Amino acid sequence: xxxxxxxxxGSLDLMSPMAQEVLQKVDTIVGYTTYIKxxxxxxxxxxxxxxxxKREIDRCEKAIxxxxxxxxxxxxxxxxxxxxxxxxxxLELLSSQGSDLEVKxxxxxxxxxxxxxxxxAPLMNDFCHISLSDLMTPWEMIEKRLHAAAQGDFVIxxxxxxxxxxxxxxxxxxxxxxxxxxxxxIVGIAKDIGRPKEETIITTIKDLDDRLVDMTTxxxxxxxxxxxxxxxxxxxxxxxx
Amino acid sequence: xxxxxxxxxGSLDLMSPMAQEVLQKVDTIVGYTTYIKxxxxxxxxxxxxxxxxKREIDRCEKAIxxxxxxxxxxxxxxxxxxxxxxxxxxLELLSSQGSDLEVKxxxxxxxxxxxxxxxxAPLMNDFCHISLSDLMTPWEMIEKRLHAAAQGDFVIxxxxxxxxxxxxxxxxxxxxxxxxxxxxxIVGIAKDIGRPKEETIITTIKDLDDRLVDMTTxxxxxxxxxxxxxxxxxxxxxxxx
Numbered sequence: 098x099x100x101x102x103x104x105x106x107g108s109l110d111l112m113s114p115m116a117q118e119v120l121q122k123v124d125t126i127v128g129y130t131t132y133i134k135x136x137x138x139x140x141x142x143x144x145x146x147x148x149x150x151k152r153e154i155d156r157c158e159k160a161i162x163x164x165x166x167x168x169x170x171x172x173x174x175x176x177x178x179x180x181x182x183x184x185x186x187x188l189e190l191l192s193s194q195g196s197d198l199e200v201k202x203x204x205x206x207x208x209x210x211x212x213x214x215x216x217x218a219p220l221m222n223d224f225c226h227i228s229l230s231d232l233m234t235p236w237e238m239i240e241k242r243l244h245a246a247a248q249g250d251f252v253i254x255x256x257x258x259x260x261x262x263x264x265x266x267x268x269x270x271x272x273x274x275x276x277x278x279x280x281x282x283i284v285g286i287a288k289d290i291g292r293p294k295e296e297t298i299i300t301t302i303k304d305l306d307d308r309l310v311d312m313t314t315x316x317x318x319x320x321x322x323x324x325x326x327x328x329x330x331x332x333x334x335x336x337x338x
Numbered sequence: 339x340x341x342x343x344x345x346x347x348g349s350l351d352l353m354s355p356m357a358q359e360v361l362q363k364v365d366t367i368v369g370y371t372t373y374i375k376x377x378x379x380x381x382x383x384x385x386x387x388x389x390x391x392k393r394e395i396d397r398c399e400k401a402i403x404x405x406x407x408x409x410x411x412x413x414x415x416x417x418x419x420x421x422x423x424x425x426x427x428x429l430e431l432l433s434s435q436g437s438d439l440e441v442k443x444x445x446x447x448x449x450x451x452x453x454x455x456x457x458x459a460p461l462m463n464d465f466c467h468i469s470l471s472d473l474m475t476p477w478e479m480i481e482k483r484l485h486a487a488a489q490g491d492f493v494i495x496x497x498x499x500x501x502x503x504x505x506x507x508x509x510x511x512x513x514x515x516x517x518x519x520x521x522x523x524i525v526g527i528a529k530d531i532g533r534p535k536e537e538t539i540i541t542t543i544k545d546l547d548d549r550l551v552d553m554t555t556x557x558x559x560x561x562x563x564x565x566x567x568x569x570x571x572x573x574x575x576x577x578x579x
Contacts, residue, residue: 103455110359111445115351154577177447177461179454185462185575192567193579200570204352204447204455206418213420214344214445220418221426222475223483225466225492233576234463238491242464245490249483251466326433329441334426335474336395338434 099164099198101184103177103205104135106291111211116203119171127160128173128183129153136173144168157186164198176207181228181256209254212287212315215297217329219285219317224252229259229266243270247277252323252332255316259307267310274318275302283319285330286310299330340405340439342425344418344446345376347532352452357444360412368401369414369424370394377414385409398427406439417448422469422497450495453528453556456538458570460526460558465493470500470507484511488518493564493573496557500548508551515559516543524560526571527551540571 100119105111120126120139127146128136148156157172164170174182184202191198213220225246231239246253253274258267275282280303288296288309298309302318310316323332341360346352361367361380368387369377389397398413405411415423425443432439454461466487472480487494494515499508516523521544529537529550539550543559551557564573 101459105354110356111354113346113352113354113447118351154579177451177455179451179459180461180465181575182462184455184459185572186577188459188567188570188572189574189577189579192565192572197568202455202459204451206354206445206447207451210418210420210445210448210451214418214425214443218342218420218425218429218443220421220467221423223466223468223480225464225487226461227464239464242490242492245486245492246466249486250479251483251486324433326429327438329429331426331429331433333430334422336427336430338395338430 098169099160099187099200100171100203101178101187101200102171102173102203103182104132104173104175105206106208106211107135107175108291109138111206111291113203113205116205119203123169123171125163125168125170126173127156127170132173132175135175153183153186157183157190161187161190161196161198165196177205178202179204180207180226208256208290208315209317211290213317215287215290215295216285216299216317218331219252219319219323221332221334222252222320224254226254226256228256229270230257231263240273243273247274250278250320252320253318255318257312258314258316259310260312267316268307271302271305278321282321283323283325283330285317286314288314290315299325299328339410340401340428340441341412341444342419342428342441343412343414343444344423345373345414345416346447347449347452348376348416349532350379352447352532354444354446357446360444364410364412366404366409366411367414368397368411373414373416376416394424394427398424398431402428402431402437402439406437418446419443420445421448421467449497449531449556450558452531454558456528456531456536457526457540457558459572460493460560460564462573462575463493463561465495467495467497469497470511471498472504481514484514488515491519491561493561494559496559498553499555499557500551501553508557509548512543512546519562523562524564524566524571526558527555529555531556540566540569
């Protein structure tokens with residue numbers, strides 16, 4: 098059996114009991130080095146297959162091979178494994194092989210939900226997720242989605258907002274969004290969610306200090322009604338108070 | 339202290355250890371009757387305040403009042419409390435009162451993530467959430483967002499897809515989406531996630547039997563590249579295989 102497990106944001110107290118049970122019972126755990134560190138309590142006496150980033154295909158092929166040979170295998174992702182994680186890649190590989198291997202996806206708390214809880218309640222009205230990484234999606238498509246999401250006044254969760262290879266993506270994205278929502282729109286930033294260095298910042302598109310954002314950061318841009326109160330960011334649901 | 343706790347889809351094995359710890363330690367649990375049933379293991383010797391649906395404001399005001407009087411109180415929502423749940427309403431009420439009561443939001447696995455894991459991996463590319471309930475958002479705004487999301491070819495998670503008061507909302511929404519993505523677009527349906535009656539259906543916009551959908555259902559409409567393999571629905575991330 099092949100399990101694809103979402104670990105949640107990083108701390109054990111946000112990892113589901115189902116995920117913890119699977120990690121305890123499998124023979125082999127497969128994942129990117131940073132994620133293996135998150136499950137260090139579970140890896141004694143187990144086979145661990147970890148490789149660096151950008152080796153996802155190798156890792157998933159290896160996991161499939163071991164599961165096909167009869168091992169109980171867990172492939173891990175931080176957050177939820179089905180949101181820009183490993184679950185889709187595993188299914189793509191099985192499909193291309195014509196394999197009928199049984200898989201089970203164990204859901205997890207994704208970064209936007211973990212971050213939103215720290216920031217207050219920004220996701221109380223319709224929202225979307227857009228990854229700013231153009232490694233696998235053309236930048237033109239990302240821009241098209243930014244326009245669509247801003248025009249519909251969705252709350253917008255930006256994943257992979259910035260990296261060394263794409264230092265200007267966040268700036269470009271916020272400029273597109275501000276064109277519809279205005280520069281005073283509230284922005285929340287959550288860094289290293291569920292980890293010791295956990296940090297949140299609430300600001301506006303205009304005042305956002307881009308240097309505070311890196312790959313471990315989730316950026317949540319409010320809708321036109323999002324407000325700040327007592328250090329928390331919230332989007333009204335529409336109750337008549 | 340006032341905790342706002344997301345219970346996850348319904349089963350204990352998808353409720354975070356943090357949520358379970360909070361439910362164990364508080365004096366009072368406040369929630370809609372259906373949610374109180376989900377936490378029946380935690381309510382011995384506790385004050386429980388439950389009311390029917392559409393009494394959210396009363397419940398949250400009562401919770402705030404008790405917490406201000408020094409009690410440890412947990413307001414509960416199924417899924418994540420910050421996604422169309424109680425977290426936003428609590429912050430709106432505190433803001434309108436000018437209260438500086440300390441609140442902590444405990445995140446949970448929302449229905450789309452729980453449902454996606456059962457269906458396969460539909461959320462592997464950019465996606466959005468739209469509630470089809472027009473109790474608090476005008477239908478014109480919902481339609482505007484459906485057009486925007488379909489035009490941007492987002493995977494679309496529809497919450498509150500249908501109820502007795504709005505039997506035609508799902509049909510109208512799918513018609514708008516099909517206008518951009520086509521009628522052959524894959525649709526996944528997850529019902530009663532994490533509960534004994536749990537059920538999933540994978541079909542297309544054209545073949546969807548609307549009678550299978552009710553308020554406990556999450557509907558996930560794929561993007562133009564979403565595929566079905568071996569009974570699972572997945573959206574390619576963009577890997578070159």
